Every structure is written in structure tokens, then in C-alpha cells.
Amino acid sequence: MYEQFRILVVEDDPHSLDELEQALSGPGHEITTCQETQCALDLVEREAFDLVMTDLHTGGRGELTLLARVKSDHPETEVVIITGSSSVERAVEAMKRGALHYLTKPYSEEEVRVLVERVKEKRIVREELEELRSYVRNRQGPRLIGKSPQVQELKRHIVRVAPLDCTVLITGETGTGKELVSQMIHQNSKRADKRQFAVNCGSLSEELLCNELFGHEREAFTGAQRTTKGIFESLDGGTVLLDEIGEMPMSAQVQLLRVLQEKKVVRVGGTEEVPVDVRILVATHRRLEDEVKAGRFREDLYYRLNVFTMKIPPLRERADDIPLFCNYFLERYAKDYDKPVERLSNEVLDLLTAYSFPGNVRELKNIIERAVILSDGAVIERTHLPARLRGQSAVCGSAGDLLLSLAELEERHIRLVLEKTKGNKSKAAQILGIDRTSLWRKIKRMGLANDAH
Template identity: 40%
Template structure:
């Protein structure tokens, strides 16, 4: 599905040709801008992205073939059409060899130019889609936002409000709570739903190549760079970039990302020319970024820039009324993959699922159900098909209803109260609890406290 509107840049030193092509090619679906020199063309490309360029092969301050090589290197999925005069056919053939989409000899036919421009744009769209697919083909599509609780209804309200805008979104919540599902829902409801949606977990970025992976690089810019390569920003251009676990991005890269957000420009590793980008940014984290700012591990300016619109996802234990719907949703998908009918869940098994505290949130629920589907008998999931540690933990929590709490539950609640008293300051909380900071971090991880 291609965008309904696109942009064309015409480069020629003859004013009459610029006016003619601008008048004849401009439509409600196609905007046309002009440049009378190579320098002006570069200035326009630094400010805006174009889908198709029409350029004279001879310009007063530049060679059309040099511009072709330069612009194609900057924007590999942008198509370039050259206008040639009498005697320039050899150059036109060379232009096709090095990447021009087509050439049009003077005097030209306007109907032919119209057709060539439209076909060039279609090829530009196809190349962009193919490049996006190659980059994202290993990604697993997240599931839809399931539930009828007041919490989920509020999440849908926030998503529908922010999706049509262009503001950055920061999704926060415990690991496994469904931040990727919310990000996908924003993309689906946005004006960029038919554009690239690039997903990257910052914790998986290779430390040695992280700048190249984010910005891309040019051939020979470092050892092993044997070819030009796009980064995440290039793949996401015109679409949406979802950076999960943004708190894991190294501090030295955070300043560079901040500049991208503010200037809407970036430079590939080894490249001198800056590129313009048009990207919607969505971020997610299970870390406390406010604490990271305080600790000096997260750039304060970047935090305020990405935290324009925050969506907090509550843990599963705070929306247990959605659990049966989630179970039905996951089991339906899994059973279909196994080629069988969705199983039923016995009352005793459902009681155990509802009593469990789900430290791994929705992700843990999905994994438990997948295991139980394999172990179920007569297409019914009983408590025997559930992990026994889950059944035991659920029994402990049922006993808590009689005023009996496990020591782990008492300790977790005490830590939460300390953090609340000191407004999330972990250093002060650790001192008040009489434990070291590292010990506190271990306990926070143990009890799934973010």
C-alpha cells in the first residue's frame, strides 16, 4: 500500500524548464519543488526528503552523474531521472549503469515524463518496503490489546488520543507487561500505519557496532565495513521507530539520539553530509528513568524529550479481571497453531491462575498456558497441567487471606513502602532498610519491582 502523496525535486538551470515541470507535474497527490543548481538541491535535501528527483545532466556548478552518485548514496530508495540534451546519450547510458531510474532526452514529451515519474515513485515505494521487510522479517508480531478492565479501557483511550499526533511516546511498565503491544496499537491507529514500523530492543544492540547499527555507516568507515549500510534511522524513515528498553542505551549514544530528536537530522558513520529524517518515535522501558537521571546513567535532557506523552502499563496482578480473556485469547491462537480446538480450563486451575501474583506479567501467563496446552488431557487444562511452583505460590496467597503472609511477601511489601516514603530514591530507601544498595537491587529484581 503506497502513500497517497509524494514529493518531487526538479533540478535545472533553465528557469523555463523549472516552471514548466512544476506547473505540469504538481497535483493534489504530488508536490513539486525546484532547484536551479546543485548547491540549492543539496540545501533542499538537507531540509526535506524527496521521493523522486528529476535533474539535468549538465548544471552550472555540478555534474549530473556526480549528483546521482551522491544522492543515491544518501537515499538509496530515492529514484533519480536525468534530463539529457543532444550528444549526452553516452552519459545517459552511464547514468543508468550507476543507478539512474531513467533518462529523458530534450525536447521531452510531458506525457512521458508524467508516466516515468509515477513509475519511479512506485519503484521507490517497493524498494523501501523490501528494505524494511529484510530488516524486520525476524520480528514476531505482538498480540492485540486484550481486556475489558477499566485499566485496559483507559489504555485504549490514551492510544487513540496520541496515535494521530507526531509527539514521542514513552511506554513504561514492568517487564512482560505488554509494552510492545501498546506500541503496535499506536502504530496501527496512527497516520503512518502503512509505513515502516521498525522495532529494536536497545539491550540487544552490539556494543562495538551500536553507533553503526543506529545511524548506519559508509564503506571503509571502520574495519569490517565492506559496504554502505543503512541503520535503524534509515530503515524507519517516513515511518515509526520503536526503541524498547531505551534505558539500556549507552550514555555516550544518548546525546546523539537527543540531537536526532531535536534537529531531525543524522549522519551515518564515516559520512560528512547530514540526512533529513521523518520518523515517529516510540520508546519503552522497564527501568526507572527518573532514578537513572538522578544516578547519572540517563541523559536528563533526553529523558524530558522522550517523556512528552507517558503511558504507564500496570502489572497483570492489578488487572486480574482481564486474566480469563487473556487466557482465552492466547489458548485460541496456540491451539490454532497446533491444529486443535481451544481447551477449557477447569475451575480449580482458573482459581490457581487468579490467585498467582504473576511477577512475569502477561509474558509469563502466555508461557504457562503454552506449557499447559501441551500437558492438558481430554482438551481440558487442570491444575495438574500447571507448573507446580505456580500452584504452590497461589496456595500461599490464598492462605494470606486468613492473615498469614509468607516472609517474601512481607519483605516485598516493606521494600515497596520504603521506596514510596522516599519517592523512589533507592539509595535513601536502602539506608533506611539497613541494607546495601546492591542488596536492594537484587531484592528489587527478585520481587519484580521496577
């Protein structure tokens, strides 16, 4: 298959136009012709070409206007000037203003072909440079740590799916790296220069979530003083991660389906359909098939979202990666907190590799960060680990002979309430006397697994 190569030819003499079209024809070449500069100006305003070839008439300076317009609107488009022998000086002036080359009449077909090849080569070099730049950019972005076969496969899938602009469903327990994977997909995609944003569909009320995602019209509800764009509209050209998609209320699901099918949103309180250009990635710790069966998730939406699924395994299924993560986070936090920590004691490493990590990588990361903060010397010892890893149980503010910190006590209490409410976060938030968003934030920070509650 040939790459499309778009050429615009501007020539007022029909005979010369035919000849040039003939010389330019080739596999993958899409040739558009114009006999007047004004028609060409209108065209370049709407479309991008790889090459513009324009005749330079004696007299008018329309071609120089065309050259200036092309170079300002599409700097990567090459312009070649066709000239009679009497207007070579003006052709040289055009080259000073950014034209690539000039052809003096009469020219041969061979000359035209060589010129087109030159433009194509330039395009390849430019694309390679762009690829290199994107590579350098990505090396500074987030890193997916892991040498286990599961993580290697994840990396391969990211590289494969990132450029395709399709919806990706990322599944895995809490803290396994779903958001990180979504960031890597975005950074390896054509949208990398645009913004990425993550929305947790479970942490907001139905009304707030709809406002946040789809925006609202003026006076859509009391207090809505002006029309506000939602995330889909304002992320123009970017990527959105809809985290905890399984928690999305039905009314928002209907709207999301419209975004996926028609690439349009209707703001809350409005009727107008507004076009949006956004790549949608979704994540969940739930099995969406079960949510569909239970009638909580629309089947048509599920099929729309399930184009490409990436399943991130829990940390306990890739325990080989635990020492690697330990070293990575140890180095990072030793640097962040300016501590002389160098390694974990063998006992600590054994405890960590034997632990089941219900909160997955986030929990491991938090454990190492806390240990680095508590440590003074070069080695992380057992005493620097939280009580649950030291194998002690807490009874009302104490764990064995050790008194608990407020943070540890809070975590234990939240765990207990979630256990008793069977993971029902609205109920748990009510009992704890805090709102759902605060509870979600705490759950995340503590690295508690959703499934473990």
C-alpha cells in the same frame, strides 16, 4: 478552520487568468498561477495540488503532457480543461485520458464554483475510503485484550496519540504489552503502510547498538567494507521502537538527541548529516526520572522523549482481565496446536487469579501455551501448570515428587543467578557462560520480570 485546498491555474491570457482567480477564490483555497505549461510542469514535479485547471490552446499539445504528468505523479489530483468552442473534441480526448471535466469559454463564476465543490466532494469520499481501508487493515493487526478501566483508557490514548506523529514514552514492567502498544500506535498512524522495527537497547553492546541505529561509513572500523545505513535511515517514513531506552549508552543518547531535534543522523565514522524521516517510540521498565538523577540518562533527552507518556499497569493490578486473557490464549493455542482443549478447571483458574505474575501477560501466555501442549482432553488441570504455580519448590532438578524438565531447571537456575546478581545482566550472563543477547532472549521467553530479579 478550513481545510487547505490547493489549486493550480494554467492560463496564458492575463485577463482570463484574473477572472478565473476571482471565481476560484474562497476560504481555505490556495491558488497558484502559471502562464506557461513548462512552468506548470516544473511545479507539479515538486508539489501536489488538489485541482489543476488548464487552458487548452489550439495547436500545441502541452496541456495533454501536463495532464499525463499530473495523473502519473499525483493520481488523486483532479484536472479540469478550459476550452474554446472550437477545441471541444480535444477536451473530450483529455477526459478520456483522465481529466475530470471541461469548461467551455465563456463560463460563469457559478459553473466554476459548482465544479470546485464536486472536486472537494470527491476528495472527501476518497479520504473516507482511505479511513475505511485503514480500519479494515487494523482489524487484522494485533489486538489489545482487556476490559479493565486501565486497558480501556490505554485504548483511548492509542487512538488519540497515534495520528499525531509525536514521540511516545511507553512505561511498564516487562511483558505488560509495551511493544504491542507501540505496534498499535504505528498501525493507527499515517505511517501504517511503512515498516515498523523494534530495537532492544539493552541487548547490544554500545558499538553494535550505534552501528545498528545510525549505520556506519566505509572503514569506520576494521571489517567495515562498505557504507551501511542504520535503522533510522532505512526505515524511511516508518516507526522505530527503542525498547529498554533506559539502558541506552550515553554516546548513543547524544546521537538520538540529534535525531529528535534535527531529524538527522551522522553515521559512525562519518561527518555528513543525513536527513531521516522516522517516528520514534520508546519503552522502558525503569523510571527514567531516577536514571536522570543517577546521571545515567541525559536530562535533555528525557524531556524530549517525555512528550506523551503511556503507563501500562502490571497484570496483578488488573486481575479482572486474567480470565479474559486465559480464554483468549486458550482458544488461540488450541487452534495452533490442533488440540481439543475447551476450558480451564476451576482450580486452575483460582490458582491463576491468585498468582502475582511477575512476568505479566507474557508469563500468562507462556503458561497457557505450555498447558495446552501438555493437555490431552478438554480441560486444563493443575498438573499442566508449571511447578511454581502448583506451589512446589525445586531442589536441584526436582519439585516435590515431580522431576523437572531441562527447560524448567534452566529457568530456575537463571532466576537464581539473577537474584544473586541483583538483576545485573552482564554479571549474570558471565556466570551463566552465555552472552547478554542470549540471556535477554531467555529472560523474555520465560517471562521473567526485570524488577523481580
